[in-house]
Amino acid sequence: MSANRIIVALDLSDLDALKRLLDRLAGRAQRFKIGKELFTATGPASVELVHRYGGRVFLDLKFHDIPNTVAGAVRSAARLGVWMLNVHTMGGTAMMKAARAALGEEERRPLLLGVTVLTSLGPPEWAELVGPGGRPLEAQVAFLAERAIACGLDGVIASPQETASLRERLGERPLIVTPGVRPRWAARDDQARVLTPTEALRAGADYLVIGRPITAAGDPAAAMERLCEEIAGAKR
Numbered sequence: 597m598s599a600n601r602i603i604v605a606l607d608l609s610d611l612d613a614l615k616r617l618l619d620r621l622a623g624r625a626q627r628f629k630i631g632k633e634l635f636t637a638t639g640p641a642s643v644e645l646v647h648r649y650g651g652r653v654f655l656d657l658k659f660h661d662i663p664n665t666v667a668g669a670v671r672s673a674a675r676l677g678v679w680m681l682n683v684h685t686m687g688g689t690a691m692m693k694a695a696r697a698a699l700g701e702e703e704r705r706p707l708l709l710g711v712t713v714l715t716s717l718g719p720p721e722w723a724e725l726v727g728p729g730g731r732p733l734e735a736q737v738a739f740l741a742e743r744a745i746a747c748g749l750d751g752v753i754a755s756p757q758e759t760a761s762l763r764e765r766l767g768e769r770p771l772i773v774t775p776g777v778r779p780r781w782a783a784r785d786d787q788a789r790v791l792t793p794t795e796a797l798r799a800g801a802d803y804l805v806i807g808r809p810i811t812a813a814g815d816p817a818a819a820m821e822r823l824c825e826e827i828a829g830a831k832r
């Protein structure tokens with residue numbers, strides 16, 4: 597069951613590498629994130645390949661455009677049969693509502709998540725962007741997350757630092773998907789402020805996005821198994 601909580605980030609650039617990784621993770625991992633690198637290089641073929649291996653796909657393309665365009669992109673993604681996809685909440689209320697409406701009410705529709713403020717933007721850059729009197733970064737994250745849920749989105753992507761406060765603010769129902777997670781035994785890579793998988797789940801995350809600790813491990817299946825054992829007792 598723990599494997600259901602882990603979304604393996606497929607930061608790869610071709611189908612051969614994807615196939616090799618899926619072969620090694622077959623039967624262990626069930627959820628995979630396909631982002632801009634892999635999707636731009638391979639298109640829907642990468643989604644189809646994950647599906648052929650029985651996996652579910654979080655299509656992480658962070659749509660951000662006028663409502664009509666985003667609604668069309670969301671419909672196209674839904675046609676690929678993805679499990680989850682996301683939009684930038686900064687696209688605005690009308691855009692989020694259009695994206696949600698494009699998915700309809702079918703029980704098996706994809707889940708729609710919102711990205712608030714990119715974690716690559718720290719407070720100094722945020723202050724510069726919004727100018728004097730602008731909303732502070734943390735308040736903006738909370739504001740956008742609440743807007744997203746009010747527009748019918750199923751949840752938000754949140755950094756480990758934001759997860760606990762967003763869980764408190766949003767309540768139990770909205771999904772929170774948390775990247776920037778590192779077990780103590782893995783390298784931090786370029787992730788600056790991390791939580792362990794157990795800490796992130798206890799903070800209120802529903803799903804953990806984990807890439808290199810699994811994909812760059814000598815034995816990805818063993819790394820996946822170790823992560824699953826680690827979080828087995830930590831359900832929120």
Ligand code: C5P
Nearest residue numbers: 605607715755775776805806807808809
């Ligand atoms: O390899 P690693 O575990 O760092 O991969 C994490 C994945 O989550 C990458 O695809 C990265 O782009 C994404 N991500 C992140 N931090 C965020 C948002 C997304 O690491 N704040």
